[in-house]
Amino acid sequence: MSNFWNELPCPFTILAPMENVTDYVFREVVSTYLPKPDVIFTEFTNIEALTSEGFEKTIPRLKFSEKQKPIVAQIWGTKPDAFYKSAQLIQKLKFDGIDINMGCPVREVVKSGAGAAMINNPSLVKEIIAAVKKGADKLPISIKTRLGDTPAMTTEWFTFLLEQKIDAFTIHGRTAKQMSKGNANWEEIKKAVRIRNKIAPETLIIGNGDVESYSQILDFQKKYNVDGVMIGRGIFKNPWVFNHIPQKHTEEDYIGILLKHMKLNQKENTSPKAFEPMKKFFKMYINNFKGASILRQKLMETKDFTQARKLLET
Ligand SMILES: Cc1cc2nc3c(=O)[nH]c(=O)nc-3n(C[C@H](O)[C@H](O)[C@H](O)COP(=O)(O)O)c2cc1C
Numbered sequence: 001m002s003n004f005w006n007e008l009p010c011p012f013t014i015l016a017p018m019e020n021v022t023d024y025v026f027r028e029v030v031s032t033y034l035p036k037p038d039v040i041f042t043e044f045t046n047i048e049a050l051t052s053e054g055f056e057k058t059i060p061r062l063k064f065s066e067k068q069k070p071i072v073a074q075i076w077g078t079k080p081d082a083f084y085k086s087a088q089l090i091q092k093l094k095f096d097g098i099d100i101n102m103g104c105p106v107r108e109v110v111k112s113g114a115g116a117a118m119i120n121n122p123s124l125v126k127e128i129i130a131a132v133k134k135g136a137d138k139l140p141i142s143i144k145t146r147l148g149d150t151p152a153m154t155t156e157w158f159t160f161l162l163e164q165k166i167d168a169f170t171i172h173g174r175t176a177k178q179m180s181k182g183n184a185n186w187e188e189i190k191k192a193v194r195i196r197n198k199i200a201p202e203t204l205i206i207g208n209g210d211v212e213s214y215s216q217i218l219d220f221q222k223k224y225n226v227d228g229v230m231i232g233r234g235i236f237k238n239p240w241v242f243n244h245i246p247q248k249h250t251e252e253d254y255i256g257i258l259l260k261h262m263k264l265n266q267k268e269n270t271s272p273k274a275f276e277p278m279k280k281f282f283k284m285y286i287n288n289f290k291g292a293s294i295l296r297q298k299l300m301e302t303k304d305f306t307q308a309r310k311l312l313e314t
Helices: 025-034 055-062 078-091 107-113 113-122 122-135 154-162 186-199 213-223 251-268 274-286 293-299 305-313
Strands: 011-015 039-046 071-076 097-104 141-148 168-177 204-208 228-233
Touching: 011 097, 025 039, 025 204, 071 078, 078 097, 078 122, 078 274, 097 113, 097 122, 107 113, 113 122, 113 141, 122 141, 122 154, 141 154, 154 186, 154 204, 168 186, 186 204, 186 213, 186 228, 204 293, 213 228, 213 305, 251 305
Parallel strands: 011 039, 011 228, 039 071, 071 097, 097 141, 141 168, 168 204, 204 228
Antiparallel strands: none
16 A cells, blocks of 8 residues: 555644645645645545545545645545445545545534544444544545544543554644634643654544744644644735745736636636636735735726636736
């Protein structure tokens, strides 16, 4: 079994899975025009949708290009059989790895027993891991989770998880109840690393939460002994966040990337509805230069790609 996790530098960097953000087009932008992290994750994909009539609508979430590799498909759900079938499919699609979401705190997800609700359901976790391992017997398996449900239960949760023989864990340093509030607790992540060192030294631990630069990645790796660091929202503040050497970027750089992103988006999504979701990226690219806020305001008022392009090119 080839295991890309064992071929990464230390510390390695990962672009976090982000629903409605890290879609095919954004992953392509990051892999082509921006400093690329060592690993990229897809947005989370629901296994029940993937293995039912919802298939046609869901499968585009798992589109990727060679440039995006190594790429990990993240999945979520509750039914072991659907996990098994989805894992088979993900292996067939030639992803490099498969990640199980056990950390999403969104109400509908938790209510269905998935995401962060798994933290309180170790017997289902065991069944799901077994199903994924059986379905994708040639792929490494990782889990992305949190410190606990309401209070942090790092020792109990990670002692259990580390006994399950998983290749890598991403630990978002918050509890499910915290959602994105408060600061990520990296001391608790370090606690999980200590448990890992005793129980499963071969398992990689990726720290996640509030990291915004490569120098912070280096700092945190030393301080908390993680093997890798995952960045999510940091890329909104700085699209070049994975650059090892910080650089100043001009208005032309920012606008240039946005124009490329829009072009790729139009190529992928011919529906006129594709423009509105693009707007969430305006804040990310039209930022950090003189006059950005006025330009962004005007851009938000545009109605389609042609209008937006015209404004950006004048
Ligand atoms: C818009 C958005 C969508 C997200 N979608 C997912 C997801 O699909 N799967 C997942 O595991 N985490 C998801 N997350 C959580 C992030 O992956 C990450 O754990 C969290 O944002 C903390 O890291 P950060 O401080 O670097 O952003 C999402 C976060 C945001 C902001």
